[in-house]
Amino acid sequence: MYLFGEHAVVYGEPAVPCAIERRATVTVAERGDDRQRVSAADLTLDGFTVEYGASDDAPDVDVPTPLVEAAMGYVDAAMATARDAADRPDAGLDVTIESDIPLGAGLGSSAAVVVAAIDAATRELGVDLAPEAIAERAYEVERDVQSGEASRADTFCSAVGGAVRVEGSDCRTLATPDLPFVVGYDGTSHDTGELVAGVRALREEYDFARDTVGSIGDLVRRGEEALREGDVAELGRLMDVNHGLLAALGVSARSLDEMVWAAREGGAAGAKLTGAGGGGCIVALDDGAGAETALSLTPACDESFRAELATDGVRAE
Ligand SMILES: Nc1ncnc2c1ncn2[C@@H]1O[C@H](COP(=O)(O)OP(=O)(O)OP(=O)(O)O)[C@@H](O)[C@H]1O
Ligand SMILES: C[C@@](O)(CCO)CC(=O)[O-]
Numbered sequence: 001m002y003l004f005g006e007h008a009v010v011y012g013e014p015a016v017p018c019a020i021e022r023r024a025t026v027t028v029a030e031r032g033d034d035r036q037r038v039s040a041a042d043l044t045l046d047g048f049t050v051e052y053g054a055s056d057d058a059p060d061v062d063v064p065t066p067l068v069e070a071a072m073g074y075v076d077a078a079m080a081t082a083r084d085a086a087d088r089p090d091a092g093l094d095v096t097i098e099s100d101i102p103l104g105a106g107l108g109s110s111a112a113v114v115v116a117a118i119d120a121a122t123r124e125l126g127v128d129l130a131p132e133a134i135a136e137r138a139y140e141v142e143r144d145v146q147s148g149e150a151s152r153a154d155t156f157c158s159a160v161g162g163a164v165r166v167e168g169s170d171c172r173t174l175a176t177p178d179l180p181f182v183v184g185y186d187g188t189s190h191d192t193g194e195l196v197a198g199v200r201a202l203r204e205e206y207d208f209a210r211d212t213v214g215s216i217g218d219l220v221r222r223g224e225e226a227l228r229e230g231d232v233a234e235l236g237r238l239m240d241v242n243h244g245l246l247a248a249l250g251v252s253a254r255s256l257d258e259m260v261w262a263a264r265e266g267g268a269a270g271a272k273l274t275g276a277g278g279g280g281c282i283v284a285l286d287d288g289a290g291a292e293t294a295l296s297l298t299p300a301c302d303e304s305f306r307a308e309l310a311t312d313g314v315r316a317e
């Protein structure tokens, strides 16, 4: 989840994502043949299993192929990079994915699944990758699936855990005070690739959209100062500004705006959408119960919860 800087980070501005205690669990077992079998019970396609050959045959499922391809893009590419890391291009794998991260909602479910899948698959194939190496491969997967544009933010954060700072290829962990995160979720999902493409189109058409992206970078640098000082009130103000700038880039939604206002009026220090936007989640800072209560009473909000910073990144269980 992003404290600051989503979207602008794709264009080289800094961002500060934070890992929260919600996990994707991926189990991988090598098969005796070259087939791939993926079981993803949490996918919105109502839980399905896909089985297909290493390269040729089509997935053997009863749903339209483009839907399956869209849903399986991340997992497929994660398995391919894991086979590549192990130098076992024909290894058949049985993959099971379970996740308590809402899909396409701005909490980085794609990064969590890809990072966990690469880790589990490479371990199964006898290769031990450091979290940073997993993060780099996972970034390449996100970049390819998001049609050539992604940052390292979600994947690095998911791999190493905690709060991180990402600017281009410079990725580092950040010491942060304990932050009272509250999340509101509208129950809908977005396609990150499409929202990233929308921002790109706006930047191409309007110089001021480029300036907006630059302003988000300036705001993130101020946010880093506030983080060092543990100044939650200032962090909240900057989150409010960040939400406004994201809305100017066209990635907010009525439900997100309604949840942001509910959280603020409930007493949050600040609130903003998180991740790609268009629908999904907002994040607020509130050490009292007001924001969470206000969110729970907001029709646009399907679920609200406190989110603890997760210090652990990817791990074998
Ligand atoms: N539990 C899961 N099982 C299988 N695939 C999943 C699962 N969770 C996420 N995915 C994959 O990730 C895609 C959603 O990724 P997307 O980047 O659009 O959203 P997100 O990562 O949740 O949000 P954001 O990128 O804004 O943080 C799904 O369509 C699916 O391909
Ligand atoms: C919108 C974006 O900044 C975050 C999506 O979780 C895209 C990216 O960084 O790849």
Ligand SMILES: [Mg+2]
Binding pocket: 108, 109, 110, 111, 154, 192
């Ligand atoms: Mg994603």
